[in-house]
Amino acid sequence: MNFKRITLLAGHYGSGKTNIAVNLALELRKQEKNTAVADLDIVNPYFRTLDSRRAFEEAGIRLIVSQYANTNLDAPALPQEMYAVVDDKTLHSVIDVGGDDRGALALGRISPAIREENDFDMFLVVNFYRPLTRDIPSILEVKREIETACGLPFTGIINNSNLGAETDADVVLASVPFIRELTEASGLPLLFTSVEARLVPELTGKIDKLFPMTLQKRPV
Amino acid sequence: MTEKVLMKGNEAIAEAAIRAGCRHYFGYPITPQTEIAAYMAKRMPKIGGTFLQAESEIAAINMVYGVSAAGKRVMTSSSSPGISLKGEGLSYLAGADLPAVIVNAQRGGPGLGGIQPSQSDYFQATRGGGHGDYHMIVLAPASVQEMAELTIRGFELADEYRMTAMILADGTTGQMMEPVSFDFEVKEPPAKPWATTGTKMARPHNIVNSLYLVPEELEQGNLDRYARYELIKEKEAKAEMYLTDDAEIVIAAFGIAARVSRNAVDEARANGIKAGLIRPITVWPFPDKAFKSVLPHTKAVLSVELSMGQMIEDVLLAVNGQAPVTLVNRVGGMIPSPEQVYQAIVEAAKKGGN
Numbered sequence: 001m002n003f004k005r006i007t008l009l010a011g012h013y014g015s016g017k018t019n020i021a022v023n024l025a026l027e028l029r030k031q032e033k034n035t036a037v038a039d040l041d042i043v044n045p046y047f048r049t050l051d052s053r054r055a056f057e058e059a060g061i062r063l064i065v066s067q068y069a070n071t072n073l074d075a076p077a078l079p080q081e082m083y084a085v086v087d088d089k090t091l092h093s094v095i096d097v098g099g100d101d102r103g104a105l106a107l108g109r110i111s112p113a114i115r116e117e118n119d120f121d122m123f124l125v126v127n128f129y130r131p132l133t134r135d136i137p138s139i140l141e142v143k144r145e146i147e148t149a150c151g152l153p154f155t156g157i158i159n160n161s162n163l164g165a166e167t168d169a170d171v172v173l174a175s176v177p178f179i180r181e182l183t184e185a186s187g188l189p190l191l192f193t194s195v196e197a198r199l200v201p202e203l204t205g206k207i208d209k210l211f212p213m214t215l216q217k218r219p220v
Numbered sequence: 221m222t223e224k225v226l227m228k229g230n231e232a233i234a235e236a237a238i239r240a241g242c243r244h245y246f247g248y249p250i251t252p253q254t255e256i257a258a259y260m261a262k263r264m265p266k267i268g269g270t271f272l273q274a275e276s277e278i279a280a281i282n283m284v285y286g287v288s289a290a291g292k293r294v295m296t297s298s299s300s301p302g303i304s305l306k307g308e309g310l311s312y313l314a315g316a317d318l319p320a321v322i323v324n325a326q327r328g329g330p331g332l333g334g335i336q337p338s339q340s341d342y343f344q345a346t347r348g349g350g351h352g353d354y355h356m357i358v359l360a361p362a363s364v365q366e367m368a369e370l371t372i373r374g375f376e377l378a379d380e381y382r383m384t385a386m387i388l389a390d391g392t393t394g395q396m397m398e399p400v401s402f403d404f405e406v407k408e409p410p411a412k413p414w415a416t417t418g419t420k421m422a423r424p425h426n427i428v429n430s431l432y433l434v435p436e437e438l439e440q441g442n443l444d445r446y447a448r449y450e451l452i453k454e455k456e457a458k459a460e461m462y463l464t465d466d467a468e469i470v471i472a473a474f475g476i477a478a479r480v481s482r483n484a485v486d487e488a489r490a491n492g493i494k495a496g497l498i499r500p501i502t503v504w505p506f507p508d509k510a511f512k513s514v515l516p517h518t519k520a521v522l523s524v525e526l527s528m529g530q531m532i533e534d535v536l537l538a539v540n541g542q543a544p545v546t547l548v549n550r551v552g553g554m555i556p557s558p559e560q561v562y563q564a565i566v567e568a569a570k571k572g573g574n
Contacts, residue, residue, distance in 0.1 A: 013255075013258075014226075014228060014397060045251060045335060046252070046395050047395070072328075072333075072334035072335050072336065072553070074251045074335050127226060129224065129225050129226040129399070130225065130226055130227075131225045131226075131227055131231060131235060132259075132262060134225070162226065163224055163225075163226050163399040164226055164397055164398055164399055165398070165399075166224070166399045
């Protein structure tokens with residue numbers, strides 16, 4: 001996979017951005033890039049990239065996250081280190097943007113610099129099984145709202161359609177026609193379909209551009 | 221595409237309320253239940269409903285009172301400190317015999333506490349929450365699917381018995397994502413001849429009120445209400461029994477604590493210990509009979525809770541001295557681990573209940 005210097009992940013709340021961010025960062029690190037994950041989520045105080053802190057440390061990935069993530073302080077705080085993403089040109093970053101347009105608003109602080117450098121991809125993460133993004137018009141609405149809020153255009157789509165622990169090959173395959181329709185309606189290419197690694201053998205050959213993922217540890 | 225969707229527990233509550241015919245939601249933001257308000261804010265305008273972010277929890281609960289008095293299905297939601305603020309309104313709803321659904325996604329306390337899960341509002345929920353003699357029906361979901369089903373059931377029970385039904389969730393069950401199917405029937409709400417819908421000069425005025433000027437009438441209202449509560453205790457108490465038929469060590473746990481406990485029971489069974497789980501689905505009325513039914517073979521009971529020991533008092537009453545009851549807990553937003561519960565089972569089995 002070829003990465004731009006900055007990879008942004010945005011989309012509807014709960015579409016799976018954080019899990020993909022973690023796995024993309026590990027992929028970047030495999031390519032021996034100087035890698036950082038920047039968690040700019042100002043919406044959700046739970047299930048943050050911080051849950052993977054140890055995996056990042058072991059892989060030598062820099063984690064840029066608010067000191068208040070996963071604490072009892074439910075404040076929309078951004079990490080002061082976030083400027084490293086645009087200032088340090090040796091760094092390859094994966095940015096986990098918060099949910100919906102409200103989360104994307106925080107990106108506005110650094111989006112002019114990202115646009116000026118123009119070495120970025122911004123992917124729209126989509127899960128067709130989420131209740132408020134079940135059809136193309138709803139997804140296009142989310143897309144438009146996020147682009148307006150952060151001032152950056154999407155450059156591609158990541159299909160992360162899943163039903164959590166009940167995801168099987170059929171669940172993933174059923175999303176293919178929807179994704180085709182979405183790529184046509186939006187004019188954006190599909191980067192990949194992300195699936196839990198356990199599903200890869202069954203889906204190989206049945207679906208293009210599979211991206212195997214290890215999920216962050218879940219609570220009970 | 222399959223009809224299942226992947227939802228957070230809070231979203232499932234909101235969607236279920238809409239499917240139950242609730243078109244009025246009033247709330248005030250607080251973590252960890254904000255997704256309910258966010259979902260309602262997005263959906264209600266599209267279906268001709270009302271979403272209103274009130275100026276406070278107290279305002280919201282009084283708006284609930286108004287809509288309910290007009291005979292419509294209505295809901296509010298909050299988390300622990302916000303439910304305390306609603307306490308006065310809950311009592312007024314009870315005094316006026318008004319149906320409504322109240323969601324409490326519990327967080328650690330007391331005070332502002334934290335935003336992580338807790339079950340330490342059990343006393344508040346099961347004993348009424350506000351002043352005066354009254355109860356709420358309290359439903360305790362343990363999965364996202366159940367969040368949806370019990371929300372719909374809550375509206376039905378509230379209407380049937382003319383009282384508030386509380387969904388007693390927590391910071392984890394509200395946040396976790398699981399597949400949900402909404403493939404179930406929703407009954408039409410019953411007629412509400414008591415509602416203040418306008419007389420059209422064709423009937424006497426309906427009055428919805430909790431102030432009684434004559435003490436004898438107030439007494440009678442309380443007696444009537446408690447006669448209804450007896451009926452509810454008889455008919456509506458519900459629990460899930462997991463591997464309890466021959467269980468010697470019985471765990472009592474609801475909601476998130478029951479999910480952890482189930483894993484511990486499986487581990488114990490795999491190691492030859494006859495463990496089982498009683499999961500109250502209604503915590504008021506408390507499923508006393510479920511506990512009485514296992515007593516002949518039960519050597520010890522463990523009450524697993526995210527509190528300093530609240531449900532354990534109901535367990536003790538149900539067990540009535542027939543077996544020792546021990547508390548297994550974490551508090552302050554922490555969740556007992558399956559390992560902690562398993563160790564407690566092993567300890568109890570060693571003691572053989574003595």
